[in-house]
Amino acid sequence: MTCTSSTDRPDDLAVHRISAGYGDRLALTEVSARLPGGRITSLVGANGAGKSSLLAVLAGVLRPTAGEVTGLGPRRPALVAQRSAVSDALPLTVRETVAMGRWADLGPWRRARRADRELVEECMERLGVAPLAGRQLGSLSGGQRQRALVAQGLAQRPEVLLLDEPTAGLDAEARERIAAALAEAGAAGTTVVHATHDLHLALDADHCLLLADGRPLAEGRPAEVLTPEALRRAWGTPELPAARAAERA
Numbered sequence: 001m002t003c004t005s006s007t008d009r010p011d012d013l014a015v016h017r018i019s020a021g022y023g024d025r026l027a028l029t030e031v032s033a034r035l036p037g038g039r040i041t042s043l044v045g046a047n048g049a050g051k052s053s054l055l056a057v058l059a060g061v062l063r064p065t066a067g068e069v070t071g072l073g074p075r076r077p078a079l080v081a082q083r084s085a086v087s088d089a090l091p092l093t094v095r096e097t098v099a100m101g102r103w104a105d106l107g108p109w110r111r112a113r114r115a116d117r118e119l120v121e122e123c124m125e126r127l128g129v130a131p132l133a134g135r136q137l138g139s140l141s142g143g144q145r146q147r148a149l150v151a152q153g154l155a156q157r158p159e160v161l162l163l164d165e166p167t168a169g170l171d172a173e174a175r176e177r178i179a180a181a182l183a184e185a186g187a188a189g190t191t192v193v194h195a196t197h198d199l200h201l202a203l204d205a206d207h208c209l210l211l212a213d214g215r216p217l218a219e220g221r222p223a224e225v226l227t228p229e230a231l232r233r234a235w236g237t238p239e240l241p242a243a244r245a246a247e248r249a
């Protein structure tokens with residue numbers, strides 16, 4: 001069994017002239033983009049560019065005021081929120097947290113079958129959190145908790161996996177684990193879309209959408225999109241991200 005879906009390559013996701021916001025503040029203005037099915041797309045942009053809002057629209061938790069999303073299958077996408085969005089006070093172990101990823105498929109009594117339990121163990125192994133299975137989520141380090149949340153996302157076996165800054169603030173080993181898990185999910189046919197400030201992770205994606213002020217600046221292969229010039233435009237200053245991309249070029 002694999003902890004990702006293994007369908008044939010699904011259709012592309014697309015957003016068509018999406019506008020969305022909070023009250024009268026627009027976070028996205030007429031955003032159109034294609035997010036290739038069964039591939040990894042990185043959403044890149046400065047703070048406030050609209051990355052999380054676009055993920056929320058794709059996840060169905062932020063209703064657009066205009067435009068539409070096409071290519072989503074019948075199942076709801078899995079959304080892995082930023083770890084700061086998850087309360088420290090939740091009285092859940094790592095295993096319980098990951099097992100919650102199975103709930104949507106279990107029906108009203110949430111009775112896990114053996115296959116569900118195996119899938120949960122496998123997803124914990126994949127993210128390196130199996131040794132922490134009995135620990136309370138609130139007692140974990142930021143990186144451990146983030147890995148548990150990604151394992152929960154994978155345990156849903158989603159067709160579309162959305163992640164908001166999955167490697168923010170993590171050490172190199174945790175980043176590698178998460179990058180490898182996303183690559184495996186993409187290889188197994190899952191459409192992965194993640195928002196990131198981690199240019200290494202962004203450059204490792206198959207596709208990239210660069211946002212600025214709620215509008216798309218560029219879209220395409222990451223190395224072609226994330227040029228020093230484009231990053232300067234996105235950030236408004238010739239600061240760190242552009243320098244880092246130049247190092248990688």
Ligand SMILES: Nc1ncnc2c1ncn2[C@@H]1O[C@H](COP(=O)(O)OP(=O)(O)OP(=O)(O)O)[C@@H](O)[C@H]1O
Nearest residue numbers: 022025026027045046047048049050051052053054
């Ligand atoms: N809950 C909210 N209520 C009001 N405005 C919001 C809310 N969430 C986001 N915004 C605004 O929407 C815009 C886009 O924010 P969003 O969080 O999508 O950007 P982001 O690219 O994900 O930023 P970051 O890199 O800081 O996470 C910003 O102007 C932000 O202030």
